[in-house]
Amino acid sequence: MTHLFAADLVKAEPLWRAIEQPMALKALVAIVGVALIAWELWWFLGRHGGGVVARESEAGVQEITITVDGGYAPSRIRVKAGQPMRLAFHRIDPSGCVAQVIFPDFHKTLDLPLDATTSLELPPTEAGTYPFHCGMNMVRGVLEVE
Amino acid sequence: MAPLQRPAPDDTSPMSDPSASPSCCHSDGMAASADGMERELARELTQLRRKVSVAVVLTALVMLSSLPHMLGVHSLPFLPAWFTSPWTQLILTTPVLFWCGRGFFTGAASAFRQHGADMNTLVAAGTGIAWLTSLFSTVFPQLLIAEGLPADVYYETTAVILTMVLLGNLLEARARGQTSEAIRRLLQLQPPTARVMRDGHAVQIPVSQVVVGDLVQVRPGEKLPTDGVVREGSSWVEESMLTGEPTPVAKAAGDAVIGASMNRSGSFTFRVSRVGGDTVLAQIVELVRQAQSSRTRVQRVADQVVSWFAPVVIALAIAAFVIWFLVSGNPVLAMLFLVSVLVIACPCALGLATPTSIMVASGKGAENGLIFRSAEALETAGKLRTIVLDKTGTLTRGQPEVTQFERLSGGVVPADSLLALTAALESRSEHPLAEAIVAYATRQLNPGDLPAVAGFEAVAGRGVQGVIAGQQVLVGTPRWFPELGIDTAALQPLVERLEALACSVAAVVVDGRIEACFGVADPLKASSEAAVAALRRLGLQVVMLSGDARRTAEVVAAQVGIERVIAEVRPADKSSVIRKLQEQGEGLVAMVGDGINDAPALAQADVGIAMGTGTDVAIAASDITLISGNLAGVPAAIELSRHTMANIRQNLFFAFAYNVAGIPIAAGVLFPLTGWLLSPMIAGGAMAFSSVSVVSNALRLRNFRPTPLPVAAS
Numbered sequence A: 001m002t003h004l005f006a007a008d009l010v011k012a013e014p015l016w017r018a019i020e021q022p023m024a025l026k027a028l029v030a031i032v033g034v035a036l037i038a039w040e041l042w043w044f045l046g047r048h049g050g051g052v053v054a055r056e057s058e059a060g061v062q063e064i065t066i067t068v069d070g071g072y073a074p075s076r077i078r079v080k081a082g083q084p085m086r087l088a089f090h091r092i093d094p095s096g097c098v099a100q101v102i103f104p105d106f107h108k109t110l111d112l113p114l115d116a117t118t119s120l121e122l123p124p125t126e127a128g129t130y131p132f133h134c135g136m137n138m139v140r141g142v143l144e145v146e
Numbered sequence B: 001m002a003p004l005q006r007p008a009p010d011d012t013s014p015m016s017d018p019s020a021s022p023s024c025c026h027s028d029g030m031a032a033s034a035d036g037m038e039r040e041l042a043r044e045l046t047q048l049r050r051k052v053s054v055a056v057v058l059t060a061l062v063m064l065s066s067l068p069h070m071l072g073v074h075s076l077p078f079l080p081a082w083f084t085s086p087w088t089q090l091i092l093t094t095p096v097l098f099w100c101g102r103g104f105f106t107g108a109a110s111a112f113r114q115h116g117a118d119m120n121t122l123v124a125a126g127t128g129i130a131w132l133t134s135l136f137s138t139v140f141p142q143l144l145i146a147e148g149l150p151a152d153v154y155y156e157t158t159a160v161i162l163t164m165v166l167l168g169n170l171l172e173a174r175a176r177g178q179t180s181e182a183i184r185r186l187l188q189l190q191p192p193t194a195r196v197m198r199d200g201h202a203v204q205i206p207v208s209q210v211v212v213g214d215l216v217q218v219r220p221g222e223k224l225p226t227d228g229v230v231r232e233g234s235s236w237v238e239e240s241m242l243t244g245e246p247t248p249v250a251k252a253a254g255d256a257v258i259g260a261s262m263n264r265s266g267s268f269t270f271r272v273s274r275v276g277g278d279t280v281l282a283q284i285v286e287l288v289r290q291a292q293s294s295r296t297r298v299q300r301v302a303d304q305v306v307s308w309f310a311p312v313v314i315a316l317a318i319a320a321f322v323i324w325f326l327v328s329g330n331p332v333l334a335m336l337f338l339v340s341v342l343v344i345a346c347p348c349a350l351g352l353a354t355p356t357s358i359m360v361a362s363g364k365g366a367e368n369g370l371i372f373r374s375a376e377a378l379e380t381a382g383k384l385r386t387i388v389l390d391k392t393g394t395l396t397r398g399q400p401e402v403t404q405f406e407r408l409s410g411g412v413v414p415a416d417s418l419l420a421l422t423a424a425l426e427s428r429s430e431h432p433l434a435e436a437i438v439a440y441a442t443r444q445l446n447p448g449d450l451p452a453v454a455g456f457e458a459v460a461g462r463g464v465q466g467v468i469a470g471q472q473v474l475v476g477t478p479r480w481f482p483e484l485g486i487d488t489a490a491l492q493p494l495v496e497r498l499e500a501l502a503c504s505v506a507a508v509v510v511d512g513r514i515e516a517c518f519g520v521a522d523p524l525k526a527s528s529e530a531a532v533a534a535l536r537r538l539g540l541q542v543v544m545l546s547g548d549a550r551r552t553a554e555v556v557a558a559q560v561g562i563e564r565v566i567a568e569v570r571p572a573d574k575s576s577v578i579r580k581l582q583e584q585g586e587g588l589v590a591m592v593g594d595g596i597n598d599a600p601a602l603a604q605a606d607v608g609i610a611m612g613t614g615t616d617v618a619i620a621a622s623d624i625t626l627i628s629g630n631l632a633g634v635p636a637a638i639e640l641s642r643h644t645m646a647n648i649r650q651n652l653f654f655a656f657a658y659n660v661a662g663i664p665i666a667a668g669v670l671f672p673l674t675g676w677l678l679s680p681m682i683a684g685g686a687m688a689f690s691s692v693s694v695v696s697n698a699l700r701l702r703n704f705r706p707t708p709l710p711v712a713a714s
Helices: A002-011 A023-045 B027-065 B067-071 B086-100 B102-113 B119-139 B141-146 B155-179 B181-188 B280-292 B297-328 B331-344 B347-367 B375-381 B391-395 B415-426 B432-444 B492-500 B528-537 B550-560 B571-583 B599-604 B617-621 B633-666 B680-703
Strands: A062-069 A071-073 A076-079 A085-091 A100-103 A108-111 A116-122 A128-134 A140-145 B193-198 B201-206 B215-218 B227-233 B235-238 B249-251 B268-274 B370-372 B384-390 B401-407 B454-459 B463-468 B471-476 B504-510 B513-521 B541-545 B564-566 B588-593 B607-611 B624-626
Touching: A023 B297, A062 A076, A071 A140, A071 B102, A100 A116, A108 A116, A108 B280, B027 B067, B027 B086, B027 B155, B086 B102, B086 B119, B086 B155, B102 B119, B119 B141, B119 B155, B119 B297, B119 B331, B119 B347, B119 B680, B155 B181, B155 B331, B155 B347, B155 B680, B181 B280, B181 B347, B280 B347, B280 B370, B280 B375, B297 B331, B297 B347, B297 B375, B297 B633, B331 B633, B331 B680, B347 B370, B347 B375, B347 B633, B347 B680, B370 B375, B370 B633, B375 B607, B375 B633, B384 B391, B384 B571, B391 B541, B391 B550, B391 B588, B401 B432, B401 B492, B415 B432, B415 B463, B415 B471, B415 B504, B415 B513, B432 B504, B432 B513, B492 B504, B492 B513, B492 B550, B528 B541, B528 B550, B528 B633, B541 B550, B541 B571, B550 B564, B571 B588, B571 B599, B588 B599, B599 B607, B624 B633, B633 B680
Parallel strands: A062 A085, A076 A140, B384 B541, B384 B588, B541 B564, B588 B607, B607 B624
Antiparallel strands: A062 A071, A085 A116, A100 A108, A100 A128, A128 A140, B193 B201, B193 B215, B215 B268, B227 B268, B235 B249, B370 B624, B401 B513, B454 B463, B463 B471, B471 B504, B504 B513
16 A cells, blocks of 8 residues: 555655655654654643642632633642632733633633633532633633542 | 532532522623623724734735745746745745734643643644744755755745634634623613602612612603612503513503613603612523523533543644655655644634534523523423423413302301401411402401401411311311311312312311302413413423312313313422423423422423513522513423524534544545645635634524414403
């Protein structure tokens, strides 16, 4: 099959022509490619850090500030079950995509004005993971209640 | 429904229901925040428009500059050599990439730091790689030529992709603005000022300064600033924008009026009962926003896919590069496949597929007086198989009147005393029939001379008893008396006759003797028959649920065209009736009720539909609330749900199919078979088109109109 392709390619436009490459270079490209795929998947999909634990205020409210800039920093937030929490979103990213943050399990949408901090208060909640995301569902974070 | 979003009916602790937090938003605040978002959207649009204009001009120049190369000729007579030079193309393309497309790169970079990959990552990587390759062959052309490769540049590809993606963003942002149009329109319904009586004078003040208890004057043609109760005057008020009810409603002293409704002919004064976030309008807006923030079950699947999407596409793009390099040994060819894969993939289409449809549909629902509490309610309503209608208040007006008062031959108590005894006892009861009997009795008697009752007791689903002037008096359903050992043989023919007239029967027993009975009828609503017919046309099995005697219930059911009746159900048993229907495999079961004593049944049903009067906060127990008391809203809600789910399925199918088909084509899977090779420019265009078409398809839901019902004469 490989031979067939190559024959086709040679006949095609100059750009599509096949070029004989040394075996060592082919091997190198293959190895680097596979390594790059592995690293990229680990970087984007792997677990990074155990999430940030919200601090507790004197009134028993768990508080955390989340910076919105391309993503949510931190994007994994750990809170205790059965205690109210206050999430403060500080948005510095001008992209319209992150102008809203949605907590589907709480039926809450929060509008985030640019360069301002907007707080969302949530009631005490049972243990579980509650994802949140931007208006278009591309930027995401998770609230881990334990 | 999902346990997360729905507490068990008997469990009201906030622990179990994350959505049970108190409403935090005030309508003014909401309006302000909606304004803010609108301003921001407008700013985003202006900026995008500017960027698109610059990008279009520069891209046109770059394409002209690369024209000789595209045509495969060395030069064209009308283009000077300096203009077709790669260096000119570099100068023209760089601002497109790094000024117009700056957002993609900064977005990708900050997402990268957060271990995130999204649309920006794919676009930035695709165009960045094409630009870097071109830069390399511009600066070091001899290196490529030495390898036997043409020192081609792909600046026009880079510029075209970016321009098309930007154009796609612009169209999408405009369309997204339209999805929340319904809420915006609702918020604009409220007039900015109110004419309020202060110190005996009518003064015009901003609505935000109106307080509960204020007297507000309304003139013909004016909108009502807030909710209240009419004190003086009368008029016809059009509530269609809130309730979907097409005909104006008569209002006179004592009637409740809703803010944002339109006064037609008369003038009146009303006392303010609710302001700000407590008004019906503010609650509707809040409920619609809540529904728009929730997700459907299908969305959860799409969400899973989206979170894996971009990293997987990047992996596929690298794999395409490696494979094509191994096959052809041609790095430039491999690079073009890499770029095509990166820019054709469109996670946005997947992410947008459901939420945009839900946004448009829940807004459309609100326009028709149908408030969906969550996306799941919108999803489930269309799959219903059985619909249970509560009789009182749903099919009927819920205001029963005594139409018959019959003495029994064995009775010894004079009619007047009997009415007084009955009224005295029934005035302590909260049953709707009791109210009708008291109203009837007091009309016949002098007011204020009811005797005192001792030992009052209400027996749920049976009746009431007490001792009046030494006599043991019972008022209740004839079914109760055999249980107490009272002979009802003489009563039977009378009961049968009254029940055949669709009356509920309450009998009066004094000292163990049946004295008389009342026939109480509850007139049907004008819309009931047509609505039941519409539900059957939609393929639903319609069941009537009633606490009345079987014969009475069957007569009412026959009048509206319902064949299946579950009668003689006590209020507390309604929810177990629903559970039984669910267990019998009748499909998904909806319960329609007036919300207060039906709450457990509404919660038990797969979809609870509350008939609000527009003022009730019993909305809380239901999945769907019909702001008007019109049953026609039920088939309309089901139709809207079916349209919405069809729309979501189209969107998801398109988005999945597009990506599943597009990515392999871009990766060159078809090349060995057909010689087809997707130009990266076409890949970029397809991507921009795909998310725009998803949003546009969702916007089609704006054209939804419920099938009109034939209007029955009332």
